[in-house]
Each structure stands twice: as C-alpha cells, then as structure tokens.
Amino acid sequence: MKNLKSKVGLLVFCLFWGLGCGTPRLQVPGNAFEMPTADLESGRILFNEKCASCHPAGRAGVGPSIVNKPLPKFLIRFQVRHGLGVMPAFPEQILSDTEVRQIADYLAWLRRPSLATVDQE
C-alpha cells in the first residue's frame, strides 16, 4: 500500500462487498499443491475447520466472499475476533493470535495474482 489513492480505493472496495463488485476468484481445483510454508499450511487447515463452512473456498455462501477483494490482513483479524454483524466471533480460547494470523495469511495467499489468472469465462 503505497499511496493514499490505493488506500481510498480499498475502502471503497470494502464498502461494496455486499453489492458484489469484486470478481470472485476460484482456485485451481484438485491441485495437490503443497503450501509453500508450514504457517500457510496451518492457515489452510484452520480456515477449513473454522471458516470454510460459511465462506466455502473463501467464496460467498452463508457469508460473503472474502477472496474477491483485497481485505487487509488486520481487518480479517479484527473480523475474526469481533464478529461484526451476524458472523460469530472467535475468542482466544478458540483461535490463538498466531492462528488468526495464519488464517489471514492463507487468505492473502489465496488471492495472489497467479491464482487469479486461472479464471476463465
């Protein structure tokens, strides 16, 4: 995040999540890809255990998509801890700070540009 313009852009993105302004990105299906780091693997496991039922593969389901917009990591962490809106909050007894960070890192990894390029019409 280098300049104010991009920050403002992100704010607008966030504001519009419900309007479906972002483009959902799908993962390459079935790839046996190994996560590049143990932290990311842990993030993937925790995400599957605690989040994927409402955000399947990060996409919209019962909850909104969280991979179609550049949500900053601190915001993901905030949302997990406080559960704004109808989403349940996940207190420290359920997810430690490290674990929440690992989940946020995994979500950022899911949005990495090389994955986005697999999108097809």
Added chain:
Amino acid sequence: MNRTLRILWVGLLACTLAGCYRILPSKGGGQLADPPERRFTEPAHVRLPEGYRIEVVAEGLTYPTAITFDEAGTPYVVEAGYAYGEVFLEPRLLRIDPTAGLMPVYTGSRNGPWNGVTFHQGYFYVAEGGQLEGGRILRISQDGAVEVLVDNLPSRGDHHTNGPLIQNGYLYFGQGTATNAGVVGNDNADYGWLQRFPDFHDVPCADITVTGHNYTTDNVLTADPNDRAVTGPYSPYNQSVEAGQLIPGAVPCNGAILRVPLTGGKPEVVAWGVRNPYGLAFSPDGELYVTDNLYDVRGSRPIWGTGDLLWKIEAGQWYGWPDFYKGIPVERLEFPGGQARQPVLQNHPNKPPPAVASFGVHASACGLDFARGAAFGFPGQAFVAQFGDLAPAVGKVLAPVGYQIARVNVQTGVVEPFAINQGKKHGPASYLRSGGFERPIDVQFDPSGNALYVVDFGTVTMNGSKPVPQPGTGVVWRISREE
C-alpha cells in the same frame, strides 16, 4: 498503515456489516426466475485438475441417485422414484450397457426415494427411502427377483434410508431424522408428510430425558385459524413434553447408522445422534466414514450457519443431534435476528466426537467414496458429491453452495474442489447456462479404481420454497486420468 486509517477501516466495515446481511436477498443455485427449458451437457464446462478428463456415460435419467458395479465392472444406476417437491414415480434399477444403453433390471413400487445401491456376490442391495410405506432394504437378484431384507424403517419424514454398504457379513445403512432439529413443525407440512402421517416423529436409539421445552405454532392440521399446536421434541405434532420426561429409545431409530447381518435379522445401532447420514464408505484402512447433512434454518427449531460434516464413525458413540453442531452446544451458536436455541435433552449420552471435515452450509454433502491405490491419484483421500443448496427453503445463502465434487484429505480436514463448473461465478449448470454439473449426488470408483463415476440428479429449481425437480435431466459422468 497508520492508526487513524485503521480506525476508519474498521468503522466502515462496521457500517457495511451492521444490518446489511439481513436485507440481502438469498441467491441459491436453484433460485432461477427463468430456468432453461432443456439441459445440455458439455464436458469442457467442468473444470478438473490437470491430467484428468470427464465424459458423459448416460443421460436422460429421472432423479438418479446412486451407482454400483457388477463383477464384470458394468455400471448400474438407480432412479429415486421420489423427489422433494412431492413427486412420486416408480424407482428403477438400470444397467448402463456399453452398447444397448440403459436397460431396466427392476422397477420398484412408489415408496422411494431409492437413495443408494450396492452390489455384492450376485445381488443388488437397495436403500428404499420409504416416504409412503416406511424404509426398507431390498435385495434384488440380477434377473430382477426381489426380497425385503429390512422393513418398517422410520423414513416417512424429511430424511430417509440411505447407504447401503456391505462389510464382513454385515449390511450398514444410514437412517435420517424425521425433522430438522427434533421437533415436528409446520415445515413438515410444507414437505408434505405431516398431513399424511400426523403422528410421525423422531425416535431416539436409547432412552433420553427431555428438558421440557415445547414449541408453539399455528395448528396447520385443523381448520380453525386460531388453533395452536404445542409440540415437544421426539413427539407427535401437537403433543407436548414435561421437564424430566423419559422418552424411551427403540431400534430402528432416527438419525443413526444401523447394521443387519446379511443373512437377515434385527437392525442394531452402530452410532447415533447424526442428522441425515447420506453417504457411507469404508476407507482403505477399514474405517467407516459418513457424510451428514446438518441443520436448516426452518421449522420450530431453526439453526443457522451449520455446515455439512464428514464423520469417522466410532461404534457406540452419539454425535450430537439435535443439541450440538460439531461439538458446539446449540445455545452457543449465533442466530441472526433471533433467540439462541435451547437444548432439548437433559443429559447427553456422551461428548460428541470431533468431525473429520466440514463442507459449506447447505452444500448438501451426499455420496462418498475413497480413492484406493495410485491409479487415479490422491490415494486414501475422500471424494464427496455435493448436491447443492435448496435455498431459500433451507435458509439463506448469498451465492450458490455445493454443486461440485470435493476432495477431502481426511488427515488434515482440508477440502478442495476437485471437479467444479467453469466460470467466474459458481453454481449449477442451469444457473450458469452451461453444460456442466447440475446436482452431483453420488460418486463411486469403478472396481478397477481407475475411474470416478458421478451421478448427477439433474435440474432442481425452486419455486419460492418448493423444489421443482425436472424429470429426464439426470446424467452419469465418468472422470478418469488422461492417457
């Protein structure tokens, strides 16, 4: 990023999220204003991992639900003969002949849905859902003679008899619950069975005592619009319970994995406290796994935000229905705009065991099989067919959920899409106007282990809260490795 900006961010997030969720409309995969008139299939519209291909093996089936293979590896498919939306037809067992196409082997009576089939030593074993006459396990010979192995299963409600699966001289099957969360309510009148069987209700596998919570609704079974029905858990409609009341257990029961000796006899309980144990499979290391469809947001005891689960079954255990989700008591679950649910059982038989994996809320995780050996890839991993949501009847979703084949690493619980429709959006073929999957309901590897067959139920759209299944749109797909 500096502090002020962070606060601004969080403030904005709070503004967008507060109240926003409740006003968003449901966008389930069946909620189409103008569904396409005909289904077409185009294998290129299904996205697979690199090195795999998919083809169509059979088309034009009406509500197919399951597949099995004889000794020679010839596939056989069953048509359910019943679909949500109160469609009653004759269920059928059909051979998929490599040259002659679909050849009927046996036609059943109007007591579907036939939810599963397995072939064992010259016989087909069918789980007959039993919406009208109760559930059964049928044994059908290759020349079409039938015997009833198990009769009178409690299947006249929301969920039916599922499976079956054979191992070491026993036939295992799943028996779904009568209701969403233990209490007969007006949602069961919408399903259609409450008017037919006003006394039908869930039966526990062992004695339970109840907390005494009752649920008051309009009484839809009487003409007087001011009539109220007060209904307790595990009780007929409009019959209440008292705190500490004992409800006797009985077998067969609801929400259970049961088994009978292949030679016949009384069903016995393997495990209970599941909701709709749909897909059963033994892993290569001999453990029994089951897919379970979790709570809907409907009826007298709606429960929100509970994803479907994959369980590894430990004999004798109780898995938590109707008071827990994945080990979490219902009173601790979030409920948008409503009160938390109260437990209905005073004592719980045991602490519910942990789940192996979770799937999307309302994904409808159905058929299950394991890759064995290296021929197909992913040995030891589970493949799960996801029928897809029936929103808004089951609850609200912001986008279609399910409609794919998921691959599950049962060691880590990581679920990845294995076969999923192409496109930026996600949903069934009718929603995407494509030739891909509609509603995958079963997956089975052929005996060689080289190919994964997918049974696709066909198009089901929603007219308000009523499912509208389209006859003749069922398909069998085959996924294999490219040479």
